[in-house]
């Protein structure tokens with residue numbers, strides 16, 4: 001094995017600059033633990049002259065980052081540019097095809113193209129790692145793929161997006177408005193370049209699809225993640241949830257449904273009501289947390305910073321140390337050919353308790369219409385609250401919330417289908433499941 005692992009770094013933003021700082025700050029310790037020196041040979045970004053607070057003079061500069069793939073003095077390409085396709089993907093493909101190792105923090109690219117890239121890595125006998133892509137600094141890919149490798153994972157779920165968790169926990173503790181708190185999350189550097197990826201649940205769905213593949217040994221299937229975000233949550237929902245003993249968190253949840261005699265993968269990202277006593281209920285701010293339930297180890301809880309320069313760089317450099325040590329674990333823990341084809345489960349078969357919020361016209365018979373639809377679909381209501389207006393103005397819409405007993409999700413859907421288009425409802429109802 002060569003004395004040095006030579007790397008080229010594409011992208012010198014939050015994470016890229018963080019990696020350079022970490023390699024500089026902890027250089028000796030990293031060399032000792034890796035068994036050899038990790039040396040940055042070349043770097044690339046959009047702008048060469050921008051002040052990033054790091055000295056780039058020791059490194060070669062490439063205007064075109066795909067040139068890394070052709071450099072004989074580079075062993076591993078580190079992609080910290082972002083975007084599911086475009087230049088990041090072109091670089092990743094070219095680097096692996098050219099026999100270089102690949103380390104990336106790009107969850108969008110891994111969720112969409114991870115299998116293709118892993119196949120390329122396998123064919124060329126070169127490593128591919130992406131620890132930073134899922135829950136930032138938390139070593140959850142390594143924890144699942146290696147630490148818990150002896151277990152059958154039965155369920156995996158958690159808080160996978162720091163921006164949404166920050167918004168929900170701030171709204172809960174300060175009563176501030178959604179838009180105002182989102183602007184804060186952007187200013188603090190938690191949000192993606194396009195924050196719609198965060199608040200619509202897409203970023204968490206990228207991460208969940210990757211986690212599910214590693215946890216269950218199934219092929220990545222991002223398109224099958226049933227995804228909803230947090231944009232429709234109001235302060236009133238947060239207050240109702242609190243009154244019931246819950247907090248609202250955006251969760252990614254995945255497990256396997258074997259009830260039909262074959263294994264089907266369930267993947268969902270959605271805001272859920274989490275009981276106050278559950279460890280995830282106290283995960284506040286931009287922190288991430290992942291729970292994995294293994295059939296021998298029991299419940300594992302991974303918690304820590306899911307975003308930011310230091311934590312994300314920590315995961316990137318851990319991947320480099322792994323490669324320097326010669327760790328040959330397959331990118332998705334199993335060889336690509338051994339991953340099971342993913343067959344999506346029907347969410348309608350799941351049993352859960354649901355929180356339902358209706359905004360209804362304030363007139364007689366509306367509650368009876370809703371409860372009749374529930375009764376006819378076989379949904380049993382556990383509790384219901386109608387909130388009047390403080391000024392009791394006739395004709396203004398009123399908020400009705402209810403919690404159902406546990407039952408098939410298809411029954412709630414059937415009841416809402418009956419109510420669809422009813423003039424009694426002034427907007428589409430909101431459904432959130434209770435974490436069980």
Ligand SMILES: NC(=O)C1=CN([C@@H]2O[C@H](COP(=O)(O)OP(=O)(O)OC[C@H]3O[C@@H](n4cnc5c(N)ncnc54)[C@H](O)[C@@H]3O)[C@@H](O)[C@H]2O)C=CC1
Pocket residue numbers: 010011012013014015016044045046047065080081082083087105106107108132133136190193306307308309312
């Ligand atoms: N910021 C965070 O906390 C986390 C980020 N990530 C992922 O890490 C990756 C990088 O994220 P950040 O550092 O936050 O982004 P950033 O926007 O701060 O930095 C991106 C860098 O890529 C360069 N770049 C962009 N397009 C380019 C192009 N066409 N050609 C050459 N250079 C180009 C930019 O000049 C910049 O240096 C993304 O995939 C992101 O999803 C993952 C976990 C956490």
Ligand SMILES: N[C@@H](CC=O)C(=O)O
Pocket residue numbers: 135136160161162163164190191192198203306307308
């Ligand atoms: N925008 C992401 C950043 C890390 O992946 C988040 O908010 O979690």
Ligand code: NA
Pocket residue numbers: 131132133134135136137138139140141315
């Ligand atoms: Na991670």
